[in-house]
Amino acid sequence: MSGWGIVRAYIARNRAAYLVGISLTTLASLLAVLIPWLIGSFSDRFGGGSLTFRDTAQFAAAILLISSLRVTVWWFGRMMVHRKGRILTYQLRRDLFLKWGTLSPAYYHGQSIGDLLSHALSDVEVVRELVTMGINVAASGLSMLAAVIYMMSVHGDWRLSLAGLGPMLAIPLLVCCLGPRLRAYSLRCQEALGSMAQTVEEVFGGIRAVKAFGTEQVVIGRFEGKVDDIVAERMTFIRLSSFFEALIPLLANLGFIIVLGYGGWLTITKGITLGGFVASTMYVALLRGPLEHLGKVLNLIQRGAASLDRIARLLTVAATVRDREAGALLDQPLRGHVRVNRLSFRYPGTERDVLAGISFTVAPGKTLGIIGPMGSGKTTLADLLLRLYDPPEGTVLLDGEDILRYPLARVRQGVAYVPQDGFLFSTSLLENIAFADDQPDRERAGQAARVAALHDTIEQFPDGFATEGGERGVRLSGGQKQRVALARMIYKDAVVQILDDSLSAVDTTTEREILKSLGARGIGGNVASGPAARTTIIISHRLSAVQYADEILVLDAGRVVERGSHAGLIAANGHYAGLWFMQSGITAEELKSGEPDLADDMAAMVTGLTNGVESLDAGMNEETAA
């Protein structure tokens, strides 16, 4: 659907309301023109010497009556059109959000969220303004212009109406011509202001660095430069806008001057009556507002067309990842058997294989560790297992069937995931953990939090599980966020669980405890009603997270360079072993010569551990509070 199509369809759907709105508004304009006409007639009676006391009361009553009628009709008509405009905004936003829910990450990679937001906010508002103002101006401005021309010609003289209205017709043209220039200048002012704000933000955000380098003067110089830019941009804008604001009254006054001179002369030479002259001066004043609006609408049409186009384009984007109709596997309960078969993948529109010839199998209940440096394709693999992107046919299989043959909903019910960044929503921690449910189950969330070694931390917050997470909520440390995200996955309780570097900000001690209870959960049943065996895939750049996995894949540049168990990989003395030595800060020689009295210390170490975790948590809270 084209941009204008959206508007046409909306107006057609609401044609009754719009029809009534337009009729009422038009009626109101015509009634408005009657008042100068009444005053004109009143003047004619006076000029003709036939004005009586009774007349004055009747004229006054008529004016009051017409005015009340006009105002009421006007209010209802406008309200109708405005209301429909607001509903249009609402519906467009709703449709956009609905559409965005169906688009896969591939789409979001090419978009900035700021741009999408501005479509949902300003573009939608521009469209509303265009529709609302367009209809209002068409209904009231044009009908009023027509009515005034008619009245002036009939009541006064057609030459007077032409001469008086002539200069005023330049008003919409002026608004239309200068409007875009003004807008462009005003945008530049906004940019200058934004640029200063950015500088200020940088400086205060990095105030320690500024102080540490003793560069206050440099920073002040940069700031003042930005402030001067603002002054310069504003002055450019003001020069034009002041001119503009002075010119509009001038045009309106020109109309008045012509009516005064030419109309006065016509009255004296008996070309028109006194009433015609009086009414004409009032008609001219009546038109100034609607003509300015007309100019604005002419402006809006250009801007609105661009906005409409953008919205139409957004609403017609096709989702790349979607259910395939034929042969969809609907009601197979998933067991959690994951098989990846010679999987190569490149992101749409790119040239490079992010994954090349990856194969592995994870049986239900087993754990696979995937390790590799940044950019080795670990996260891509997770994305494919979640079907955030479509893998090539036949390369990713769940329970022996191609993942592409499952409905999306099934895959996403069966596979749970913990992202690296610990993304949380600005709702309570309870709702965050129970994100998979419509109605949060407090009990279940508590258990999930316990498995994620988070329960006690949450209980320590003043609001406990009702504490708000996300941007505006309590400032959680990176590790705490990751553990909430982990609890969210545990709560969901799916047969396949993927941890994507999910514990990188958690210290190794806590990490191990979590991994332990995560593994124990399947057997001991910490969270009730879960499947007996879960398939776990742990992705990490830290070896401590994967060392207990049944199989470990070492990825580099999209290829599996090593695979095996922890012990086997250490023995092989390849990449993995090298990483292991580096991360643990020891050498191979040291590894061989252990310290003999180690066993004695086991008990002490366990106590030390518990204390350590506590003081670490305390430290995190302190940082949060600071």
Add this chain to the structure above:
Amino acid sequence: MNESPQHGLGGLRTLLPYMKAHRGRLALAFGLVIGVAFIEMAQPYLVKVAIDRYIAVPAPHAAAVLWMAAAYLGMTLLALCLTYGQEILLQYTGLHTVRAIRSDLFRHLQGLSLGFFDRNSAGRLITNVVNDTEALNNFFSQFLSITLRGLLSLLLIMFFMLRLDVTAALYCFILVPVIGAVSLYFRVRLRRIYNEIRNRLSASIAFLAENLSGMAIIQIFHQEAKQQRRFDERNTALRDATISENRTNLLLTSITELLGDAGVAALIWFGGRAVIRGTITFGVLYAFVGYIRRFFQPINSITQQLNVLQTTIIATERISRTMRVEPEIVELPGALAPPIRGEIRFDNVSLAYQPGHRVLSDIRLTIRPGEKVGFVGASGAGKSSLLNLAARFYDATGGTVRIDGQDVREWPLEALRRTVGIVQQDVALFSGTIIDNIRFFRPEIPEERVRDACRLVGAEPFILRLPKGYDTPLSERGSTLSAGERQLLSFARVLVFDPRIIILDEATASLDTRTEAVLQEAIHRVSRGRTLLVIAHRLSTIQDMDTIIVLDQGRIVEQGTHTALLQLRGHYWRLHRSGILLEEAAGSDSAGLPAHIHNAGGSGAVQAVGITPA
């Protein structure tokens, strides 16, 4: 909005000194406004004169009417120039006043010490410098020019009315308070509605922004329908608030117009009788009808500006509150730096950020030039605080910190901070090119020195891989760089200033193993001939130090080499064991594991790690 209302208009006094510089311009602008308002308001009066003297008389005078029109044309053209001049003058004054205030405020803030920035969030200060000053700008660009014009128009209308007919004028004036009251009532209501709209709009924006960035999570958890419902709640609330805004706004316009027409009707009725009786002329009646309609616009726009006034008062108050803050750390007049060797001495130093809450006590420590010292301890033990004292980010509450024999309080600040370079965990990068970031926007530092520093820390390879090398602009404060790359840049930045003392404050904490190795190597190279103070958690970083200082609750509890400290079996040993010190080491990992996992991991290998002295 209810912050310190007791100050009221008095708060605006702060602006006076700034406006004084523009006295002449303001006076001129005021004069011009009078001229403009006079010309605008003369219109109905002119028609009255035309009607009464030349048109509705037994002997009409056509030429005179044409002359009047011509004269008014001249006046209108004059008004165009006056309006233009007045606008430019007022806006110029406003812009330059705000510019001066912004500059003073920012300068003042730059002179404040870190303690102030700890107590006040960056967000609040940004609002102060950006939005509060912008509110002042609105005061000049809107409030001043609109209320000035509105008030003068109102006065002139009254003046013309009184000149025409005193009794009728006084009757008409009854309308002024009525219009004022109606208008005020609606403004208050509208302000409440606008606030509501703003709140609901920002709730919608926040929700959208969050959901767009978390869309993958929503899809993975298959919660599209739930989130759609939640968005609908916000979207509906916003829609309803905006509809109620339309309703109220339209009502205000309706009532205003109705009142205007009622005034006209009353004039026609009573004035008409007066005209018939001959007490007033027809032209006077005409002029009154014209004026009574002109009452509304100025009153409406003045009430509309009351919001701006209120915002301005609050903003001025906030700005002057910031301006009243005294800097805690002041440079001693005539301070001179001693010859620099790189020695640091803490003599019985204590520090409390808030009275009674000591974060450091009894610190006695001498660090010799060229020594490499590691600082360890749990979070909150006082490591960063101690090193912050060396750069005089804060002043010690008790005792003295000396660098090269001179109390840091007697050092010139800039020289001190050139001598002590700090690499922090959070790297602050600024918009600008890589090279400008490294030399901190000081073009006097030669490019070659920047390159040398980058080569030394190992940052050059990745910089040269960027599209424009050293001249690559950093987008969004370097968000496209990895944490490790940012850290390398910040390290290079410190080196460019060639400090004799280098402090690494958790500089390697957020790096992956590979980058850490690069940085480790850099630290090694750089530390030659320099005093090095390191706060770190990683064994690999700490164990190479000449001395390790162990802090606990603000006191030095142990001190010595890695080996010696382990043998003590005290704090260091416990830290070591607990996993706090050795984030990546596997030694602590083996403890407390269930047997089956333990075996799977290869217990023999694991156990030996980490407890091995270097």
